[in-house]
Amino acid sequence: MMSSVMRVAQRLHGDRALLGHFLSPSRSPAHFLTCQPDRKYASKQFKGPKREPRVQKVKQEKQEVEIRQRMTVSALADAMNKDVEHVLEALLNTAAGHGSLGPHSALEERWVKEVVVRSGMKFRWEKLSESRERPNRDAHRKPVDPSRLKPRPPVVTIMGHVDHGKTTLLDSLRKSQLVLSEAGGITQHIGAFLVQLPTGERITFLDTPGHAAFSSMRGRGADATDIIILVVAADDGVMNQTVESIQHAKRAGVPMIVAVNKCDKHQSDPQKVKQELLAHDVVCEEFGGDVQAIHVSALKGDNLMELAEATVVLAEVLELKADPGGAVEGLIIESRSERGRGPVTTALVQTGTLRRGSVLVAGTSWAKVRFLLDENGRALQEAGPSVAVEIAGWKELPAAGDTMMEVESEQRAKEVVEWRVQLGEAQQLLEEQQLIQVKQQHHLDQYRQQREGLQHLSWRQRKKVLYRTNKDQFSMRPSEKSSGEGVGLQLIVKGDVDGSVEALLNILSSYDAQLQCPLDILHYGIGDISENDVNMANTFSGSVYGFNVAASKSIVQLAEKLCVPLRLHNIIYKLIDELKDELSSKLPPLKTEKIVGEATVLAMFDVSVGKKKLPVAGCRVQKGLLDRRMTFRLIRGRDAIWEGPLLALKHHKDEVQTVKLGMECGLSADVEVEIKAGDVVVCFEELDVPQVTSWDPGF
Secondary structure: OHHHHHHHHHHOOOOHHHHHHHOOOOOOHHHHHHOOOOHHHHHHHOOOOOOOOOOOOOOOOOOEEEEOOOOEHHHHHHHHOOOHHHHHHHOOOOOOOHHHOOOOOEOOHHHHHHHHHHOOOEEEEOOOOOOOOOOOOOOOOOOOOHHHOEEOOOEEEEEEOOOOOHHHHHHHHHOOOHHHHOHHHOOOOOEEEEEEOOOOOEEEEEEOOOOHHHHHHHHHHHHOOOEEEEEEEOOOOOOHHHHHHHHHHHHHOOOEEEEEEOOOOOOOOHHHHHHHHHOOOOOEHHHOOOEEEEEOEOOOOEOHHHHHHHHHHHHHHHOOEEOOOOOOEEEEEEEEEEOOOEEEEEEEEEEOOEEOOOEEEEOOEEEEEEEEEOOOOOEOOEEOOOEEEEEEEEOOOOOOOOEEEEEOOHHHHHHHHHHHHHHHHHHHHHHHHHHHHHHHHHHHHHHHHHHHOOOOOOHHHHHHHHHHHHHHHHOOOHHHHOOOOOOOEEEEEEEOEHHHHHHHHHHHOOOOOOOOOOEEEEEEEEOOOOHHHHHHHHHOOOEEEEEOOOOOHHHHHHHHHHOOOEEEEOOHHHHHHHHHHHHHHOOOOEEEEEEEEEEEEEEEEEEEEOOEEEEEEEEEEEEEOEEOOOEEEEEEOOEEEEEEOEEEEEEOOEEOOEEOOOOEEEEEEOOOOOOOOOOEEEEEEEEEEOOOOOOOOOO
16 A cells, blocks of 8 residues: 555655655555545646656668569569569459469569569669670681682582482482482481592582471571582472472572483473473573573483583682681581480581581580591591581580581680570560560450440449359360360470471471360470480370481380380371371261161151050151161251151051161151151261361471
8 A cells, every 4th residue: 555655656746845744654544545635736646647658669661672674573573582473473463464474474664563562662773784785705707818718619409309319319429329228218318428520529419308398408408508409300390399499599599500300211301391490580501591401310320420510610600719727617407416426417617627626616505526527427537618527526416507616715615605595595585575565465455355345334243244254164065165176186206317306396387277186296306215205295195206216125115004106207208197197086076967868758647555646657768768776857848847766667567677768667756746748857877977187287
């Protein structure tokens, strides 16, 4: 009790005398509690305890996020110290298109700001770097000193339609039997060969495939060559790939010599061939043009030397020269991966002299040359201009068509590759940003179009309409969504060289039946079929297609165990034919009707069956026969009245299975249906007919 009195006394603003007055011995605690307080102190005494001073809250600082233009989702998450899912959740229910965004998707400025604000943070713009733009570290062509140029052998490309004798022509020039080793008798790679004539002149020949699937290879052959020999069969004339070869030559600006082949055949007509070439602006000398036309027979070797001499003369007119002592430059003609040697390329040296130990850069790959091999597999110490060689020592496989350049050191090669990789990534990011903008605009247009028809509704009515629409969409059966759509096919494509894979991918890019049967490429690469290929195909229920590659016994057994289709071919059109067959097998069968017979209703009568009367149609068979096991349709005029099985089929009073042409019968339907005299009863059979893919690759 005394303690409470002390607290009250201490809160009063009096002096020590006042405190003594309250605590004097004459005043007991009870008296202090019961007596009335003095009037002059009453207001202060019952004023109550003094409030503690209010603690001022410290304003919490918001986290500051440094932003920049075109930030990706991943970069924004790192700047906010959040994960990617946080950024995507912040963009929910916005027009940014959450469903199409990924970690590497670029965001517009407004969406970057929106995410930061929704996360309870504030943003500031990133300071511009004061450092200059990164210097270009790419490899560049060095200027050529005209005084160091020396004559070089011409590079000649053999082009033309398939089976017009291009490889046989080279075979006769080289006195080899290369054509016998080609699968199906057609060339499916670019072959590079050095031919030395009896007179001492040397010519480097490039043999390109004539099949329609290898258009890109023929294009590379035209870009790498000095002269084009267009081979046209005298008995076949100008064909599709002949016209395409002419177009490649004109695009590359390369002079042309026409070799009219197969002139030894009785049905050959060289004059007709040269007249057909006039329609494609190829004017031979006898018609007043500047294109030489040589009549040859590659099989018998007729006039081959005249063709070679015409090539040498044209090369002299062109004055082909190169610097053999400068830095090496060339063109990757073909690339492949070989077991034991790794990535190997066939390259054409265009300037300089390539030696073992040289450091090369091509595309985003580099090499320190370990081996140089000629077309016969013999080791070379060096290769000068216009020489085609095989190069081993690449760190990664360059693409066919890449330019090959020599650099000073391995460190310099790594700098060039790093620069090119970053340049490619920047270009890819720019393309993705443009694609994202297009998709976002498309989604926004769809969103606005969807809302336009709902503007007059309240928000409750609008929600109800959208709910019903989404419910109907997701509850739709697969057969209603896309009638006749296949289950889809997943592919793994492997080829022996880069050009083969490129040709296959070009063919698959023409696939235009996605609505009929979806086709996706899971993986493509160079080399033999591996265990990873089979396992990937098994995971995605796909098929493995290999062109000119092999599969070991263990891989074949693994594929059989996992039921993975393994389809290996060395002729490209057979591979495509099997692919079309597999695509067709994925399609559901089509329902068709086969008309078995027709009958005309002559009269109607009732037959008593127990206590019930059954209506029976008296008919005469006009076409084919009626089979009770089939399905029947009742037709009146142009309308189908009923369709289904029969309840009974009788001839006179006997139950029968079939009624033949010209016979009369009585039949009754399995349901109550009104049948009248003059109606037609059709008996038909429902058949499942295999569906064929509509994709046509062009050959």
